[in-house]
Amino acid sequence: MGVMAGSFSNKEVAQILREVAAAYEVKGNSYFQARAYHAAAEVIEQAGTLIKDLWEQGKLQELPGIGGNISQHLDELFRTGKVKHFTQVKKGLPPGMFPLLQIPGLGPKSAYKLAKALNVKSVNDLKKACQQNRVARLEGFGKTSQEKILHSLKSFLTKTPARMLLPVADYTAQKIISFLAPLPSIIRVDPLGSLRRMASTIGDIDLAVASSNPAQIIDKFLKFPDTQEIINQGKVEASLRLSNGTRVDLRVQDAAGYGALLQHYTGSKRHNIHLRELARTKNLSLSEYGIRKGGKRGRLIKFATEEEFYSYLGLDWIPPELREDTGEIEAAQEKKLPQLVKTSDIKGDLHVHCNFDLEESHDAGQSSIEEIAQKGIELGYHYIAIGNHSPSVSRHNQDQIRHLILAKQKEINRVQKKFPQIKLLNMIEVDVLANKTLALDDNNLKLLDIAIAGVHSSLNQPKEQMTERVLAALNNPYIHGLAHPTGRLLNQRKGYELNWDKVFTACIKGDKFLEINSFYNRLDLPDMLIKQAIKAGVKLAINTDAHEINSLNLIKYGVATARRGWAEKKNIINTKNTFP
Ligand SMILES: [Zn+2]
Ligand SMILES: [Zn+2]
Known part of the structure; x- marks a missing residue:
């Protein structure tokens, strides 16, 4: 077929792997392979770095879940444009089943049956088959299934992207952090939000930088490779969209006020609401800049570290993983926070x-x-x-x-x-x-x-x-x-x-x-x-x-x-x- 190496986007590679996963699943002989390919597809689609670049650098296996076998196949894909093993796995299956895999809720086995029995070759074909009541008449489907498929087809166009898996978000954030790290004015960089709290899935990536030279930081940040679009460019903050669609927000603060920024944007929302209520009882008001005494117009007190910030409120420092308002603030007041495993x-x-x-x-x-x-x-x-x-x-x-x-x-x-x-x-x-x-x-x-x-x-x-x-x-x-x-x-x-x-x-x-x-x-x-x-x-x-x-x-x-x-x-x- 002669596809040039390098013409693959992460999305295309992910689709190729999903098709292999589906083929394994339909053939029913390899549960783990199906899962491994599906998971690898997910990771590649979400990765903030072009998979082909990683391949060129010999770093494919840096991505979580890309083991020896899959990375060897990808190597063949990027070198030659196709993979013999993949062709073999998909052999004997109707090609029309693969485009149907994009429809949410429609599993590989159903896609296989629909493609085989109704000669469906595309999402549009399937829509027509539903409208002509042909799916309802198919054994193992029926009217309810047909309606479900039609419903999925409608939401298919407006679907929201899946959240990033924690290790993938962590990997992408670390890439950006090491890209910024050589700048002389950087004092500290940290992930914020659900990534810092290590939630199992992550939406956007947020980063905080401590520096007295925000212009230098933002200038470099906006030059991050694999950027699709600059969403916002301000004096102390900027946002961009990576080529895979992931949004990255960056905020810069001087070292003297960094603790408050870190605390504020680490969240969670519920944790911060509870913290604000506690502050109000002490006649204090909290923000990403610090704490004001005597309400919103009072004098601003800055905090270089989170430890000082929490301490000012009479609390022990709370590890980010606990900040979900499930009792951690009470425990911090009573100095009874757990000694978390490391x-x-x-x-x-x-x-x-x-x-x-x-x-x-x-x-x-x-x-x-x-x-x-x-x-x-x-x-x-x-x-x-x-x-x-x-x-x-x-x-x-x-x-x-x-x-x-x-x-x-x-x-x-x-x-x-x-x-x-x-x-x-x-x-x-x-x-x-x-x-x-x-x-x-x-x-x-x-x-x-x-x-x-x-x-x-x-x-x-x-x-x-x-x-x-x-x-x-x-x-x-x-x-x-x-x-x-x-x-x-x-x-x-x-x-x-x-x-x-x-x-x-x-x-x-x-x-x-x-x-x-x-x-x-x-x-x-x-x-x-x-x-x-x-x-x-x-x-x-x-x-x-x-x-x-x-x-x-x-x-x-x-x-x-x-x-x-x-x-x-x-x-x-x-x-x-x-x-x-
Ligand atoms: Zn198991
Ligand atoms: Zn196991």
């Missing part, structure tokens, strides 16, 4: 996938046991779980599974001898099957150092049934904990519902952990549930669920989510020096 507290990762061939139910990791051990040492870990999904139960009996586990143990033992400084744990993420049984029997579970239960199929079971399913797993004496407990995928699906009281009770009774999964589109448990779990006395583990060693670096986002849930070091089991 990334440096983490002593091991209990959920990493390796490429040892365990003939798994869904896809294996991409890194070898040896590579994982080395990466663990690099991160200063004392132990690391060498994981796999459970072998597929349709293709293996328990005796065959036993042999696979023992073969893997042999390989772990071999690598362990080479790396005595880190303890390698034989781990399996055990499928909790739709009928409430586990994919491994007790005799096989016993062979493992750690077994984590995970729900990966029949995700739309009703709440009570799903709860029973999870409880059955947690009641097994050989299961240590529950992976990604809600099953949510950010921007993609909400996750299943569980009766959390029952789940918490089972965890406490059986001494099981709930996972805080750091994978960038999971961040699961969500912060609110972390807080509830801690209150109930449930122990937690922060893991990455990495399928290649790069993703082990995502741990800081799991830690950030834990911090948003008020977690302290003592609540997290993998802050201990040994496991268990």
Whole structure:
């Protein structure tokens, strides 16, 4: 086809990857590949840097979720204009299904059926087919589905873009910060808003700069590469839109008043409203410039740091992750803020996938046991779980599974001898099957150092049934904990519902952990549930669920989510020096 390397926008690359994800999903043989491609598409679409530039700099794998395999395929794409592997994956599928993937709520399988049965080739074709009542007559669709599709088609044109995933927003912000960093007049730069509070998804990117030379800062900021449009250019603030549509706002303040600016624009709105009410009782008024005594016309007091700002109000400094008005202001008044867990507290990762061939139910990791051990040492870990999904139960009996586990143990033992400084744990993420049984029997579970239960199929079971399913797993004496407990995928699906009281009770009774999964589109448990779990006395583990060693670096986002849930070091089991 001869597309020139370099003619790909992030959006185009994302669409290519989405089509591959859809093909995997329709063919139904590769759950993890489908998810990995979908997630990579999301990350690339949201990245504030041109993916092709990253490729030229050899930095593709800097992006979260772009592992070895995908980056190799992208390399082929940029060099030759197409990817042999992608063509192969899409082989046999009607090309008309792919444009339909853009319609919200229309999954790949439906797109496939519509394209195949009705010869639909475009969004417009589908609209016509609906209007001619042809979709309603199609088996498995019916009148309701047809109306739903028509409704989606209407909202399709006015749809709002998805929010950015936290690691992607963080990555983009860091790019801009390092672009500005060489300027001599810069004293400090910080992200603001939901990014500084480390929320799981982010809207716009906001940055604050401490400097006595705002003109110099703004001049440089507006020269950031990949800028599509300058939205606003003022004396102390400016806004631009990146080529991927992300808006970036920058504010400059002199060092003497920087603390108030940082506090004001970090929010959250609710936190600041509560803070203003508190200030009013002391006859003070707050703004991004500082605090005025005796109301709005009083003398302005400036604050170089947030610590001084909060202290003036009689409060301990509140970590940004807590600023959601869920009790942090009261706690700061009483000097009872939690000592939040830090990334440096983490002593091991209990959920990493390796490429040892365990003939798994869904896809294996991409890194070898040896590579994982080395990466663990690099991160200063004392132990690391060498994981796999459970072998597929349709293709293996328990005796065959036993042999696979023992073969893997042999390989772990071999690598362990080479790396005595880190303890390698034989781990399996055990499928909790739709009928409430586990994919491994007790005799096989016993062979493992750690077994984590995970729900990966029949995700739309009703709440009570799903709860029973999870409880059955947690009641097994050989299961240590529950992976990604809600099953949510950010921007993609909400996750299943569980009766959390029952789940918490089972965890406490059986001494099981709930996972805080750091994978960038999971961040699961969500912060609110972390807080509830801690209150109930449930122990937690922060893991990455990495399928290649790069993703082990995502741990800081799991830690950030834990911090948003008020977690302290003592609540997290993998802050201990040994496991268990
Ligand atoms: Zn899983
Ligand atoms: Zn996993």
